[in-house]
Amino acid sequence: MQLPAGVGWTALMTAYARAQEHALFDDPWARAAVDRAGDAARLPDGRESGMWAALGTYFVTRSLFYDRQVRAAVDDGVDQVVLLAAGFDGRAQRLGLPEAVTVYEVDTAEVLAFKDAAVADAPAPTARRVTVRVDLREDWTPALTAAGLDPRRPTVFLAEGLLMYLDEQQSDRLLDAVTGLAAPGSRFVTEWFERNPAGEPSLVSWPDERDNRTGAAVGALFRSGPPLPPAAWLAAHGWDVAAIDDVGTHAATVGRETPWMFDPAHPDGLRVHLVAGVRAR
Ligand SMILES: C[S@@+](CC[C@H](N)C(=O)[O-])C[C@H]1O[C@@H](n2cnc3c(N)ncnc32)[C@H](O)[C@@H]1O
Numbered sequence: 012m013q014l015p016a017g018v019g020w021t022a023l024m025t026a027y028a029r030a031q032e033h034a035l036f037d038d039p040w041a042r043a044a045v046d047r048a049g050d051a052a053r054l055p056d057g058r059e060s061g062m063w064a065a066l067g068t069y070f071v072t073r074s075l076f077y078d079r080q081v082r083a084a085v086d087d088g089v090d091q092v093v094l095l096a097a098g099f100d101g102r103a104q105r106l107g108l109p110e111a112v113t114v115y116e117v118d119t120a121e122v123l124a125f126k127d128a129a130v131a132d133a134p135a136p137t138a139r140r141v142t143v144r145v146d147l148r149e150d151w152t153p154a155l156t157a158a159g160l161d162p163r164r165p166t167v168f169l170a171e172g173l174l175m176y177l178d179e180q181q182s183d184r185l186l187d188a189v190t191g192l193a194a195p196g197s198r199f200v201t202e203w204f205e206r207n208p209a210g211e212p213s214l215v216s217w218p219d220e221r222d223n224r225t226g227a228a229v230g231a232l233f234r235s236g237p238p239l240p241p242a243a244w245l246a247a248h249g250w251d252v253a254a255i256d257d258v259g260t261h262a263a264t265v266g267r268e269t270p271w272m273f274d275p276a277h278p279d280g281l282r283v284h285l286v287a288g289v290r291a292r
Pocket residue numbers: 018019020021022025026095096097098099100117118119122145146147148170171172173176
């Protein structure tokens with residue numbers, strides 16, 4: 012089984028953080044993906060690497076923001092969950108969703124083939140799990156509806172760890188496509204960096220050169236993300252803001268120290284927007 016490369020590899024990086032987490036949640040699918048990847052997914056841990064400690068806090072705590080939005084939507088009767096750029100997301104299993112809920116995992120064929128093999132012996136999903144293999148820069152919505160998504164019923168769409176790999180036009184096209192599938196009451200939850208941090212101290216000025224190599228490799232994949240700040244961007248596409256935060260503030264509210272890397276008040280800190288929108292009924 013081929014290991015995902017490039018931006019696909021970044022899904023192993025976020026899975027690695029979730030696999031190490033035990034206090035905020037348990038993620039057997041992340042562990043299964045990391046175990047299957049072996050040395051390719053083995054990253055320094057937070058005790059050895061300042062950069063990894065900061066990234067690990069980001070990846071783990073942001074997941075709680077998305078989890079809350081999914082739970083709130085399902086509590087409101089939404090039974091379609093779409094994970095755009097799903098990677099090794101384990102929500103179909105980890106959240107204990109009812110079996111009446113369908114979780115659509117949308118990602119590249121390479122990533123989803125690796126995931127299917129990795130989770131084959133892991134705990135089974137509680138929700139119905141459907142995989143959709145597409146390139147999200149292309150016209151992907153027909154594949155999602157062909158897989159069963161009903162655009163007449165509300166859906167919660169997650170784009171976790173995706174928009175930083177898209178440019179302004181690609182981000183707009185993605186949200187246009189989501190909007191076209193979003194019945195009233197649908198939600199869209201996502202995050203992105205206020206500026207592209209490629210080459211900045213937060214990615215390439217750590218004491219350990221291994222961190223700087225990882226930071227340079229990740230930075231090389233970054234694009235601009237959406238063209239507007241979160242509330243304006245959602246409004247421009249016909250969405251109301253249901254929740255808005257940033258990674259540093261959110262980390263503190265879930266009991267983790269805000270790393271300087273995600274503290275916008277620090278001279279080299281980054282603001283990473285976390286936002287949830289809702290389509291008016
Ligand atoms: C950082 S990972 C995030 C994975 C998961 N959402 C998480 O938070 O762990 C980025 C994911 O985006 C997917 N991705 C990036 N660009 C994509 C594209 N154009 N089409 C489909 N998937 C894409 C990658 O394959 C990868 O799984």
